[in-house]
Amino acid sequence: MDWEKQEMMRVLQSRPGTVYQESNEEEKRVYRDWLKRMLQTGVTTVTFVKSDGTLRDMRATLDPVHVPESAYQVMSPGTLTESNKKSRVQNNEVCRVWDTEAEAWRSFRYDRIKTISINLG
Numbered sequence: 001m002d003w004e005k006q007e008m009m010r011v012l013q014s015r016p017g018t019v020y021q022e023s024n025e026e027e028k029r030v031y032r033d034w035l036k037r038m039l040q041t042g043v044t045t046v047t048f049v050k051s052d053g054t055l056r057d058m059r060a061t062l063d064p065v066h067v068p069e070s071a072y073q074v075m076s077p078g079t080l081t082e083s084n085k086k087s088r089v090q091n092n093e094v095c096r097v098w099d100t101e102a103e104a105w106r107s108f109r110y111d112r113i114k115t116i117s118i119n120l121g
Contacts, residue, residue, distance in 0.1 A: 028092075039095075093109055
């Protein structure tokens with residue numbers, strides 16, 4: 001059964017979802033901001049459900065120390081922007097990150113995150 005069908009069944013059966021799914025809008029904003037700060041300070045392992053329903057572990061970061069310079073275009077001193085970023089509508093439900101293993105920009109949906117692992121040392 002694919003992820004969308006599983007989610008529909010969960011909702012219909014009144015089963016709890018992830019912390020993010022069960023949060024109000026302010027709690028979701030706080031969660032997104034917290035995760036982005038973690039991603040900006042190093043590499044974080046995020047386990048999430050892909051759109052095809054399979055689980056994926058991604059070693060992700062937004063820390064410029066771990067992102068090759070070739071992935072960025074310098075716009076002004078101290079400001080970096082993705083060089084291949086197209087003009088798109090901001091979607092607060094999706095997090096775009098650098099996948100350190102695939103060495104490419106990837107994204108995941110916050111409501112599909114299963115676990116987050118942060119290496120503190």
